[in-house]
Structure formats: structure tokens, C-alpha cells
Amino acid sequence: MxxxxxxxxxxxxxxxxxxxxxxxxxxxxxxxxxxxxxxxxxxxxxxxxxxxxxxxxxxxxxxxxxxxxxxxxxxxxxxxxxxxxxxxxGGVPEWSEMLDQILVGATVDPVATERLTRDYRVRWSAELDAAREDAVDSGRETTIAGWASDARAAHARAALEWLAAVSDRLTAGTTAxxxxxxxxxxxxxxxxxxxxx
CATH class of the missing domain: 1.10.10.10 (Winged helix-like DNA-binding domain superfamily/Winged helix DNA-binding domain)
Structure with missing residues (x-):
């Protein structure tokens, strides 16, 4: 840390x-x-x-x-x-800070962590929508700025996938x-x- x-x-x-x-x-x-x-x-x-x-x-x-x-x-x-x-x-959390909160929380208070993952999924979904909209609205899909939008969207998709997996594991059994x-x-x-x- x-x-x-x-x-x-x-x-x-x-x-x-x-x-x-x-x-x-x-x-x-x-x-x-x-x-x-x-x-x-x-x-x-x-x-x-x-x-x-x-x-x-x-x-x-x-x-x-x-x-x-x-x-x-x-x-x-x-x-x-x-x-x-x-x-x-803030909006989208810094990745390592979010991991600290969820990983430590899962071992201390899994019920609170389950709610926390849902809250973060809402934020990352909004981030994914914003990244897609930015790429389309700007018409920059093939420019460096478009690549940056693609990276932003990929990061949001990865966060959502990870948070979904964490949520599944938290409900499947105890991590405390x-x-x-x-x-x-x-x-x-x-x-x-x-x-x-």
C-alpha cells in the first residue's frame, strides 16, 4: 500500500x-x-x-x-x-485505492463491501457510457484522442468485470x-x- x-x-x-x-x-x-x-x-x-x-x-x-x-x-x-x-x-476512483478498499473490506465486513461494489459498478458504468459518448460525439475514433477514449472504455469494462466477479464471490460465501x-x-x-x- x-x-x-x-x-x-x-x-x-x-x-x-x-x-x-x-x-x-x-x-x-x-x-x-x-x-x-x-x-x-x-x-x-x-x-x-x-x-x-x-x-x-x-x-x-x-x-x-x-x-x-x-x-x-x-x-x-x-x-x-x-x-x-x-x-x-469523486467520480471514478483511483484503481489501487479502490482495490485497497474492496480487498481489505471483503476480509473485514463482506456485507458492507457487497454494497460498496454495487456503488462502484454504478460509477464505472457511467464512466463507460461517457467514454463511448466521447468517442462517438467527437468523431475521433481513428485519432490518438479516439485511442484514449478506447483506453478509457477498456479500463471501465475491466473494472466492471472485476467488480462483478467480486460481487459473485462475496455472495457465494464468506470472505471475512x-x-x-x-x-x-x-x-x-x-x-x-x-x-x-
């Missing part, structure tokens, strides 16, 4: 499942958004620190071996729920899964955790 917003929202969404420690959240984010490259653990800890300063997360105690846990505040839960249920602002109980190979010790004394 390259974008800070996606990392932030992905972590908040995962924390709706319960308190977790830093490296656990790193592993969960990677498992739930495999389309993204590896996120530096430092980015996870920096994001957790910012979320704490913003009042979206707070201390959730410690693991049995002393790792600090993070949990959502009421404001953090509200922010996470909004991200899980509301299409990204709890936080993993498998401990990542290494984690920050209490003295290394941001905000630890």
Missing part, C-alpha cells in the same frame, strides 16, 4: 476486528491487500503514531509477551466504518476472517514501540 491514506484507512479497518500490535498489523495489511508492494514496517509505526495523535487509536494494553496493542477509539471506529461503507470521493493468531517472526519490543516509555 503506497499511499499514506490507504495505509491509514487499511489499519483502521483491520483494527475493527480487535486490538493488534504493530508488526501484526503490518502482516495483516500485507495479507489483506496483496496487490500492493511491501509496506515498510517503519511506515506502519509512523502511521500508528499519527493515528494516536489524531485520537483515532489508543493503547489497547499489551500482549502476554509485552508488545503494545493498539485499539480504535470511538472516533477511529466511526472513521473506519465510513471508509468500509462509502465509495471514495479474524486477526491471525500466527505471530510474525519479529516485532518491536516495548522499548522500541512509538509512545512507549
Amino acid at each position: 503506497g499511499s499514506t491514506v490507504s495505509v491509514r484507512d487499511g489499519l483502521l479497518a483491520i483494527l475493527t476486528l480487535g486490538p493488534a500490535y504493530g508488526l501484526q498489523l503490518h502482516a495483516e495489511l500485507a495479507a489483506r491487500s496483496p496487490h500492493r508492494g511491501t509496506v515498510n514496517p517503519g511506515q506502519i509505526y509512523a502511521t500508528l503514531e499519527r493515528l494516536g495523535r489524531a485520537g483515532l487509536i489508543e493503547s489497547g494494553g499489551r500482549t502476554h509477551d509485552g508488545l503494545p496493542l493498539h485499539r480504535l477509539t470511538p472516533e477511529g471506529r466511526s472513521t473506519a466504518d465510513r471508509w468500509l461503507r462509502t465509495p471514495l470521493a 476472517r479474524p486477526l491471525s493468531t500466527v505471530k510474525p517472526r519479529r516485532g518491536r519490543r516495548p522499548h522500541d514501540e512509538p509512545g512507549a516509555s
Whole structure:
């Protein structure tokens, strides 16, 4: 997950499942958004620190071996729920941002994600119609501008096909899964955790 917003929202969404420690959240984010490259653990800890300063997360105690846990505040839960249920602002979403939202959401709240895919299908259908209209209205089917319209239409068709497949899978069975109980190979010790004394 390259974008800070996606990392932030992905972590908040995962924390709706319960308190977790830093490296656990790193592993969960990677498992739930495999389309993204590896996120530096430092980015996870920096994001957790910012979320704490913003009042979206707070201390959730410690693991049995002393790792600090993070949990959502009421404001953090509200922010996470909004991200899980509301299409990204604007018309057609940035592709990776939409994937982050749907893939993470499918593992956290499949019912909300099913509604979200329907909302996105409406947007992408409008985008496909607009691309077709642009190509026809401009009479540029054989120009570079026409090729751009074709690319826009192809992108919209691919998005619609993918969203339809996701919707089918969401209704076919459950994709929700709890936080993993498998401990990542290494984690920050209490003295290394941001905000630890």
C-alpha cells in the first residue's frame, strides 16, 4: 500500500476486528491487500503514531509477551466504518485505492463491501457510457484522442468485470476472517514501540 491514506484507512479497518500490535498489523495489511508492494514496517509505526495523535487509536494494553496493542477509539471506529461503507470521493476512483478498499473490506465486513461494489459498478458504468459518448460525439475514433477514449472504455469494462466477479464471490460465501493468531517472526519490543516509555 503506497499511499499514506490507504495505509491509514487499511489499519483502521483491520483494527475493527480487535486490538493488534504493530508488526501484526503490518502482516495483516500485507495479507489483506496483496496487490500492493511491501509496506515498510517503519511506515506502519509512523502511521500508528499519527493515528494516536489524531485520537483515532489508543493503547489497547499489551500482549502476554509485552508488545503494545493498539485499539480504535470511538472516533477511529466511526472513521473506519465510513471508509468500509462509502465509495471514495469523486467520480471514478483511483484503481489501487479502490482495490485497497474492496480487498481489505471483503476480509473485514463482506456485507458492507457487497454494497460498496454495487456503488462502484454504478460509477464505472457511467464512466463507460461517457467514454463511448466521447468517442462517438467527437468523431475521433481513428485519432490518438479516439485511442484514449478506447483506453478509457477498456479500463471501465475491466473494472466492471472485476467488480462483478467480486460481487459473485462475496455472495457465494464468506470472505471475512479474524486477526491471525500466527505471530510474525519479529516485532518491536516495548522499548522500541512509538509512545512507549
